Amino acid sequence: MPDFAKVLIIDYGAQYTMLIARRVREAGVYSEILPCSAPDEKIRESGASAVILSGGPDDAGEPGAPTLSPAVLEAGVPVLGICYGMQLLAHALGGGLANSRDREYGPAELSLTAPSPLWKGLPQDAPFTVWMSHGNRVMSPPPGFTVTAGTPNLDLAAMADDKRKIYAVQFHPEVHHTRNGGRILQNFLFEIAGLTPDWSMRSFVERSIAACREAAGRDKVVLGLSGGVDSTVVAALLHRAVGDRLHCIFVDHGLLRLNEGEEVTEMLRGCLPGINLHYVRAGKNFLSALKGVEDPEEKRRIIGRLFIKVFEKEARKLKGVRLLAQGTLYPDVIESYSAKGTVIKSHHNVGGLPEKMRLKLLEPLRELFKDEVRVVGAQLGLPDEVIWRQPFPGPGLAVRILGEVTEDRLEILRAADHIVRRELERAGWARKIWQGFVVLLPLRTVGVMGDARTYEHVAALRVVDSVDAMTAEWTRLPHELLAAISGRVVSEVRGVNRVVYDISSKPPGTIEWE
Numbered sequence: 001m002p003d004f005a006k007v008l009i010i011d012y013g014a015q016y017t018m019l020i021a022r023r024v025r026e027a028g029v030y031s032e033i034l035p036c037s038a039p040d041e042k043i044r045e046s047g048a049s050a051v052i053l054s055g056g057p058d059d060a061g062e063p064g065a066p067t068l069s070p071a072v073l074e075a076g077v078p079v080l081g082i083c084y085g086m087q088l089l090a091h092a093l094g095g096g097l098a099n100s101r102d103r104e105y106g107p108a109e110l111s112l113t114a115p116s117p118l119w120k121g122l123p124q125d126a127p128f129t130v131w132m133s134h135g136n137r138v139m140s141p142p143p144g145f146t147v148t149a150g151t152p153n154l155d156l157a158a159m160a161d162d163k164r165k166i167y168a169v170q171f172h173p174e175v176h177h178t179r180n181g182g183r184i185l186q187n188f189l190f191e192i193a194g195l196t197p198d199w200s201m202r203s204f205v206e207r208s209i210a211a212c213r214e215a216a217g218r219d220k221v222v223l224g225l226s227g228g229v230d231s232t233v234v235a236a237l238l239h240r241a242v243g244d245r246l247h248c249i250f251v252d253h254g255l256l257r258l259n260e261g262e263e264v265t266e267m268l269r270g271c272l273p274g275i276n277l278h279y280v281r282a283g284k285n286f287l288s289a290l291k292g293v294e295d296p297e298e299k300r301r302i303i304g305r306l307f308i309k310v311f312e313k314e315a316r317k318l319k320g321v322r323l324l325a326q327g328t329l330y331p332d333v334i335e336s337y338s339a340k341g342t343v344i345k346s347h348h349n350v351g352g353l354p355e356k357m358r359l360k361l362l363e364p365l366r367e368l369f370k371d372e373v374r375v376v377g378a379q380l381g382l383p384d385e386v387i388w389r390q391p392f393p394g395p396g397l398a399v400r401i402l403g404e405v406t407e408d409r410l411e412i413l414r415a416a417d418h419i420v421r422r423e424l425e426r427a428g429w430a431r432k433i434w435q436g437f438v439v440l441l442p443l444r445t446v447g448v449m450g451d452a453r454t455y456e457h458v459a460a461l462r463v464v465d466s467v468d469a470m471t472a473e474w475t476r477l478p479h480e481l482l483a484a485i486s487g488r489v490v491s492e493v494r495g496v497n498r499v500v501y502d503i504s505s506k507p508p509g510t511i512e513w514e
């Protein structure tokens with residue numbers, strides 16, 4: 001990882017931890033999240049210039065609740081405790097907790113009661129709205145601390161020890177509903193920790209290219225390319241870093257959208273001239289492996305395994321490959337920390353390959369959030385159509401055909417999907433939504449066309465809004481657009497006589513149907 005001044009965020013299980021990391025990065029400072037279960041060594045080795053303690057669902061001081069690692073205070077760097085983080089600091093440094101189970105959730109009016117560098121530039125005399133979400137509270141500050149803010153409900157809503165540069169707030173400065181929250185975090189970063197905003201995508205790109213070049217040395221790098229934003233940005237970055245020592249393998253598993261394979265490779269050759277691109281047509285193998293298979297997880301497993309096999313065979317043809325590049329993003333890294341072991345869907349990527357082929361992993365995007373990846377893509381000159389491409393599942397259309405995947409069903413789905421994408425684009429909705437696609441149901445219904453009875457497939461339209469695919473809301477598309485889509489699908493796609501619109505959110509639904 002290229003070296004930037006870093007803020008370490010210790011995660012005590014709050015739903016907002018990722019947001020803290022985002023806000024810090026938006027302020028131009030690189031941030032990393034570490035789970036509170038990480039060994040103390042990790043904190044000591046992190047070289048962080050400041051630490052933020054997140055909120056969390058526990059009551060500090062209760063048996064079994066996460067405690068403050070001694071490494072945090074030993075580091076001698078400025079610390080900001082948020083919510084549970086504040087209670088932890090109070091508990092560890094000799095303050096008193098209320099032992100109350102009264103929850104406070106929602107807006108509160110914060111009044112600043114003592115000057116503090118954390119409050120620089122904020123309205124000193126007029127209260128402003130902050131967002132609270134806590135169970136327990138701090139009753140008395142630890143020795144050396146001053147109370148710096150309160151709300152009508154809470155005398156001690158913030159405290160500070162300027163000498164040791166330890167600050168704590170009971171509210172959540174990272175959430176949108178807290179007025180001046182961004183300024184409070186910036187005050188911590190710049191006024192208190194004295195950091196300089198040196199994290200920008202431009203500096204990231206330059207440093208990352210240099211770091212990849214160094215990691216690769218004279219070796220070849222292989223990359224599984226899907227045409228999605230992440231792997232394409234990795235390709236562009238590595239193309240700059242190692243030129244023709246990068247080998248991209250595009251496995252066409254025959255489960256792609258209409259003309260997708262050709263479009264993706266043409267686009268890549270256009271914007272990354274001279275790129276080594278190995279196009280593997282393996283559709284027949286995948287279809288025969290999927291013959292008779294209806295179970296969604298079984299489909300995913302078959303496709304995942306075969307994908308690795310095909311990829312591996314192709315990669316072995318290249319001599320002297322020692323590195324496998326992957327488009328892993330920061331949320332994936334975080335998710336793998338806190339995985340609770342429940343598999344909802346086994347998402348498919350080239351997992352398992354590095355050990356099998358004894359390859360070293362190169363993951364240049366593993367510190368980035370999705371929107372940061374898009375900025376990097378733009379900086380590397382990738383066209384908008386790549387940068388704003390909708391996510392597409394690794395197992396492709398196989399998880400959008402409920403029941404058995406056959407060539408006929410693929411053809412129907414491709415035709416319907418093509419119409420949906422064109423109509424969404426034509427109506428100006430393609431960029432507003434997270435994803436829009438068709439699912440082919442294993443059902444047939446009766447209809448009438450001309451004067452004849454039909455007995456054909458049902459196509460379900462799925463269009464969702466989301467920011468990170470963790471949650472999603474079905475998109476309220478205008479009725480005219482729904483009508484246009486349904487009209488075209490039914491009249492132009494042979495084999496479909498009915499279109500339904502999926503109005504489920506995630507949770508409890510998922511975005512894909514399988």
Ligand code: XMP
Pocket residue numbers: 345346347348349391392393394395435469506509510511512513514
């Ligand atoms: P779900 O269906 O879990 O999907 O709500 C969340 C997001 O992930 C995409 N998706 C996948 N992406 N490999 C991928 O790379 C997969 O196996 C896979 N399955 C689902 C899905 O399209 C949505 O954006």
